[in-house]
Amino acid sequence: MQDIQEKGTISIHTENIFPIIKKFLYSDNEIFLRELVANAVDASLKIKRLSSLGQYQGDISDIKVEIVFDEKKKIITISDNGLGMTAEEIKKYINQIAFSGATEFVEKFKDAKDANEIIGKFGLGFYSAFMVADQVEIQTLSYQEGAEPVRWICDGSTEFEISKGNRTKRGTDIILHINKDSKEFLDKNKLQQILDKYCMFLPVPIKFGTKTEQKSDSEDKEGNPKYKSVEIDNIINNTSPIWTKAPAELKDEDYLNFYKELYPFSEDPLFWIHLNVDYPFNLTGVLYFPKVKNDFEMQRNKIKLFSRQVFITDEVKDVVPEFLMLLHGVIDSPDIPLNVSRSFLQGDSNVKKINSYITKKVADKLAELFKNDRQAYEEKWPDIGLFVKYGMISEDKFYDKAKDFALVTNTKDEHFTLEEYKEKIKPVQTDKDGTLIYIYSTDITKQDTFIQSANKKGYDVLVMNSPIDTHFISQLEQKLEKTSLKRVDANVADKLINKDDNTVHVLNDDEKAKVKAVFEKAITKPNMHVEVESLNPDELPVIVTMDEFMRRMKDMSQLGGGMSFYGTMPDNYKVAINGNHKLIGRILQTENKEEQTQLAKQAFDLALLSQGMLTGAELTEFVNRSVSLI
Ligand code: ADP
Ligand code: MG
Numbered sequence: 001m002q003d004i005q006e007k008g009t010i011s012i013h014t015e016n017i018f019p020i021i022k023k024f025l026y027s028d029n030e031i032f033l034r035e036l037v038a039n040a041v042d043a044s045l046k047i048k049r050l051s052s053l054g055q056y057q058g059d060i061s062d063i064k065v066e067i068v069f070d071e072k073k074k075i076i077t078i079s080d081n082g083l084g085m086t087a088e089e090i091k092k093y094i095n096q097i098a099f100s101g102a103t104e105f106v107e108k109f110k111d112a113k114d115a116n117e118i119i120g121k122f123g124l125g126f127y128s129a130f131m132v133a134d135q136v137e138i139q140t141l142s143y144q145e146g147a148e149p150v151r152w153i154c155d156g157s158t159e160f161e162i163s164k165g166n167r168t169k170r171g172t173d174i175i176l177h178i179n180k181d182s183k184e185f186l187d188k189n190k191l192q193q194i195l196d197k198y199c200m201f202l203p204v205p206i207k208f209g210t211k212t213e214q215k216s217d218s219e220d221k222e223g224n225p226k227y228k229s230v231e232i233d234n235i236i237n238n239t240s241p242i243w244t245k246a247p248a249e250l251k252d253e254d255y256l257n258f259y260k261e262l263y264p265f266s267e268d269p270l271f272w273i274h275l276n277v278d279y280p281f282n283l284t285g286v287l288y289f290p291k292v293k294n295d296f297e298m299q300r301n302k303i304k305l306f307s308r309q310v311f312i313t314d315e316v317k318d319v320v321p322e323f324l325m326l327l328h329g330v331i332d333s334p335d336i337p338l339n340v341s342r343s344f345l346q347g348d349s350n351v352k353k354i355n356s357y358i359t360k361k362v363a364d365k366l367a368e369l370f371k372n373d374r375q376a377y378e379e380k381w382p383d384i385g386l387f388v389k390y391g392m393i394s395e396d397k398f399y400d401k402a403k404d405f406a407l408v409t410n411t412k413d414e415h416f417t418l419e420e421y422k423e424k425i426k427p428v429q430t431d432k433d434g435t436l437i438y439i440y441s442t443d444i445t446k447q448d449t450f451i452q453s454a455n456k457k458g459y460d461v462l463v464m465n466s467p468i469d470t471h472f473i474s475q476l477e478q479k480l481e482k483t484s485l486k487r488v489d490a491n492v493a494d495k496l497i498n499k500d501d502n503t504v505h506v507l508n509d510d511e512k513a514k515v516k517a518v519f520e521k522a523i524t525k526p527n528m529h530v531e532v533e534s535l536n537p538d539e540l541p542v543i544v545t546m547d548e549f550m551r552r553m554k555d556m557s558q559l560g561g562g563m564s565f566y567g568t569m570p571d572n573y574k575v576a577i578n579g580n581h582k583l584i585g586r587i588l589q590t591e592n593k594e595e596q597t598q599l600a601k602q603a604f605d606l607a608l609l610s611q612g613m614l615t616g617a618e619l620t621e622f623v624n625r626s627v628s629l630i
Contacts, residue, residue, distance in 0.1 A: 006087075006162040008095065029131040029182065033067070033191070034198040036078045036129060036174050037206065038310045040065040043082025043172060044204040047143055050083065056143055058170065064205040064235075067195065071186045071210070074178045076132075080204075081171035084142040087150045087162055094126060094138070094152060095160065129174065130156050132182035137175040141167040192236075198311045201241040201330075208236050243284045243330055244309070247274040259288055263302070263328060267291050270380050273365045275331065277357060281350045285331035287362070292326060292383050301325070306332040319351055321359050323390040323398070331358075356397070362387075363401035370405040378415045381407050389472045399479065411444055411451055411461045418480070421462075428458045429497055437497045438485045440464040440473070449610040453493035453539060461488050470555055489611070490548035492576045494535045505534045507579040507588075515577055515584055522600035525618075527570045532577045541581040542607040545574050575604065598625065 044063045050056040062081070069076045085093065129136045138152040149165030167173065184190055188210065199206050242250055242258045255272050269288035277283045287303070303316045303325070309332060319331060335350045366388065370377045388406050391398040407415040416424060422436065429437045439454055440462040441447045451461050464473060473485045486496055507515065512532040519530045519542075528544070535543075550572060577584060583603060590596045605622040608614040614622060 005164075008160060008162070029128075030185075030194050031198075032128040032132050032176075033076075033078075033185075033194050034310065035125040036176075037065060037067065037195075037199055037202070039125060040078055040080035040082060040172065040174075041202050041204045041310070043080050043084070045082075047081075047083040047170070050143070056083075058143060064207055065202075066207045066209070067191065068209050069186055069188075069191060074183070074186060076176045076178060076185065076191075078174045078176075079171065081169060084147070084167075084170050084172055085138075085140045085150065086142040086144060086147055089142065090138065090140070090150060090152050090162065129176055132178055132185055133176035134179045135177040137177070138172060139165045139167050139175065140172040141165065141170055143170045195236055200237055200311065201239075201306065201309045202237050203239050203244075203309050205235040205239055206237045207234060241309070241330070243274070243286050243332055247276070250274075255286065255288075258286065259328070262304070262330070266328075269328065270383055271365075271369065272329065273361055275358070275361060281333065281335045281353055281357075283331065283333045283335070283354055283357065285329060285333075287324075287327045287329040287331075287358070289380075289384060289387070290326070290328050292386050302328040304330045305336065306330060307336050308332070308334050312336065319354055319358075321355055321391070321395060321398075323387060323394045324358065324362060326387060327362075359391075359395060359398055360401075362391075363398055367401065367405050377405075378407065381409070381415060386466060386468060389466075389468050393468070393471050393475045399475075403479070408462050411441060411455075411463055418476075422480075422483075425460050429460070431498045432500045433498075434482060436480075436483045438462060438476070438483060439488050439496060440469075440485055441488045442469070446612045447488050449540070450488040450493065450543075453543075454488050454496065456538070457493050457536075459493070459496065470552070474552075486548045487551065489545050490551070491545050491574075492533065492535055492539065492543045492578075494539065495533070495576075504580060506537075506585070507532065507534070511588055512579060514588060515579065518587060518596050519575065519577055519600050519604065522597045523575065523604055527572050528575045529572065530575045530577060532579045534580055535576070535578040537578075537580045537582070539578050539581065540607060540610070541578050541583040542603045543576045543578065544604075544607045544611060544613065545576060546571065547574065575607070598629070601625065602629065 044065060047056060048060055048063060051058070051060045064081065066079045067076070068079070133156070135153065135155045139149065140152075141147060141149040149167040151163050151165035152160060153163075154160040178186055185194075192208065195206065195208055238261070242254055255274075256268055259266070259269055259272075267290070269290050272286055272288045275283055275285040275287065290302075301314050301316075303320055304314050305312045305316050305319060316331065317325070319336070320327070331354075333350075333354065335354075336348075366384070369380075385407065388402050392402050392406060393399075403418055406418060408418065408421050409415050421438075425438070426436060429439070431437055439459050441451055442465050444451060444463060444465075454461050477483060477485055488496070490496065515532050516530050523530065550569075554569070554571070583599070587596055587599050587603075590599065602622075602625060605614055605618070605625075608618070609622065
C-alpha cells in the first residue's frame with residue numbers, strides 16, 4: 001500500500017449516531033473499557049490461534065494488553081500485540097457498523113433500557129469508545145506479510161479519516177481523547193476499579209500503567225524524545241482461573257483459594273460444584289455453597305457471570321434459578337453475548353437451558369453427597385437445608401429430585417429422609433381416617449411442655465424453626481399423600497391426633513358445666529375460650545393452645561401473605577381443662593367460692609407460665625398468690 005489517504009463517511013445512514021449513543025448510554029459508560037479490552041484480548045487470542053495453526057510464524061511469546069493513561073493529555077490508550085488490522089479490515093469492521101440501517105436503529109433504540117442492550121443489538125462494541133471520547137484514534141499494523149501501518153481517526157461525527165500509521169510492530173493501539181464529561185476516567189483508582197471488575201480473569205495478561213509528561217533520556221528512531229512510561233502494577237489479572245481447568249487437575253485447596261480470591265472476607269464454603277458442559281450450549285463455572293447466615297439479602301448477587309472470561313454482570317437472576325441465588329461463584333458461557341441485556345436474558349432459550357442444567361447439577365451433587373457420606377451431609381444440613389427447602393417449594397422438578405435427600409430433624413436432633421420419617425411415625429401417628437400427622441415445634445424451649453406431653457404419648461416432634469419452614473410445611477402437605485402437619489401446641493397432646501380411643505370420662509355433663517363456669521369466671525384475660533375435655537390424668541390440669549389453622553393464617557399475614565384479615569384478628573386461644581385431672585375434682589368439691597376461683601386462677605397461670613405467656617403484672621400476681629397459697 002502506498003501512502004494511505006482516504007476520507008469517508010461511516011456507512012450508517014443517519015446524521016450522527018454518536019450523540020445518541022452518548023445520551024442513551026451515559027449511565028454505564030464505564031463499559032467502554034470492557035469493550036475495548038475485550039477486543040484487544042480477542043485480537044491477541046486470534047494471533048495465538050493463527051500461530052498454533054501454523055499460519056503465522058512471528059513471535060507470540062509476549063502477548064499482552066496494556067492500558068495506559070495520561071492525565072495531562074487526557075488520553076487513555078489500550079494497546080495489544082494481537083493480529084492488527086489492514087486498511088481493508090478497518091473499512092470492513094470499523095466503518096461499516098454492523099446494523100442494517102438508521103431507520104432500524106432509531107426505531108429500536110427508543111425502547112432500549114441500558115447501554116448493553118444497544119451495544120449488543122447493533123454490534124457497537126468499538127463505538128462505545130465515543131461515550132467517553134471526543135476523538136478516537138486507531139493505530140494498527142496487521143500481522144500479514146507486507147502489511148502497512150494504518151491510522152484511523154474519527155471525532156465522533158460520521159466523518160473519519162484513514163492515513164498511514166506509525167506502528168512498527170504488529171498490533172493495535174486504541175487512543176481515546178477523553179471528553180470533558182468523562183474526566184473521572186483519567187484516574188488511577190477509577191480505572192483500576194473498572195479493570196478489577198471486568199478484567200480480573202481475562203485469558204491474556206493485562207498491564208495497567210500511567211504515562212507521565214516527563215521526557216526520558218532516550219529517543220525513538222525519528223529522534224523524538226520518548227515519554228517515560230511508569231508501570232504502576234504489573235499483570236493485574238489471573239489469566240487461567242480454575243473454572244477454565246479440568247476438575248481432575250484441581251485439588252480442594254485450589255477451589256478454596258479461588259473462593260478467597262473472589263470473596264476475600266468470607267468464611268470457607270461448605271462444598272462446590274464444577275460445571276462443565278459443551279452441548280447443547282457451552283458453559284463452565286464453579287458454584288459454591290456458602291455457610292448461610294440469616295442475612296439472606298446480603299448474600300445475594302454473589303454469582304458472577306462471564307463470557308469467555310470477560311465479566312458481564314453479577315445480576316444472574318435469569319440464568320440461575322431463584323432458589324440458587326444464594327450460591328456464590330462464577331458461570332462462564334460464550335453463548336451469552338458480552339453485551340447482554342436483561343431483556344435478552346429473559347427471552348433467550350439457551351439461558352433457559354442453562355437454568356435447568358444448573359438446577360439438575362445442584363440436585364445431582366446433593367444426591368451424591370448424601371449417598372457417599374450421610375454423616376457429613378447431616379452435619380451440613382443446617383446450612384444447605386435452606387437451599388433445598390427453597391428449591392423444593394419453588395421448582396417442582398427440583399422437588400422430585402430433592403425429596404430423596406431432603407431431611408427433617410426431630411427434637412432429639414435425629415435426621416430422617418421424608419420416606420424414613422413416614423415409616424417411623426406411621427404406626428403411632430396415623431389418625432382414625434388414615435391420615436398421617438406430623439407434629440412440629442417452632443420453638444423447642446417455649447413449647448417444651450407440649451413436646452414432653454407429645455413424647456409421653458409416643459409421638460415424635462420435628463423441629464421447624466427457620467423462616468422458610470412455614471412455606472415448607474404447606475408444600476409438604478400438598479405433596480405428601482394423606483399427611484397433615486400440626487404444631488405441637490395446636491391442641492392438647494391427647495387430641496393432636498384424632499383417634500377413636502376411649503378415654504375415661506370422670507366428669508358427667510353437669511360437672512363439666514360447673515367446671516367451665518368456675519374457670520370462665522376466674523380467667524379475666526381476653527380471648528380465652530374454656531373447654532372441658534377428658535384427657536389423660538397425667539396431663540396438666542389446664543393447657544392453653546392455639547388452633548393450627550388460625551395460627552398459620554396469622555403467621556402468613558405477618559409474612560405479608562395477603563391474609564391481612566387474619567392479621568388484624570386477636571390471638572384466640574383454647575383453654576383446655578383436663579376433666580380427668582385430680583385438681584379439677586378438688587375444685588369441684590371445694591365449697592368456698594373464693595378458694596375455687598383462686599385454684600382455677602392458679603391452674604390457668606401455671607399453664608401460661610409453662611409456655612412463657614405469663615409476664616408483667618400477671619406474673620407478679622401469680623407469685624403473690626402462690627406465696628399466700630403456701
Ligand atoms: P465485535 O467485537 O463484537 O466484533 P466491535 O465493535 O467491538 O464488535 O469490534 C468490531 C471489529 O473490529 C472486531 O470484530 C474486530 O474485527 C475489529 N477490532 C476491534 N478492535 C480490534 C483490535 N484491537 N485488534 C484487531 N481488530 C479489532
Ligand atoms: Mg468487541
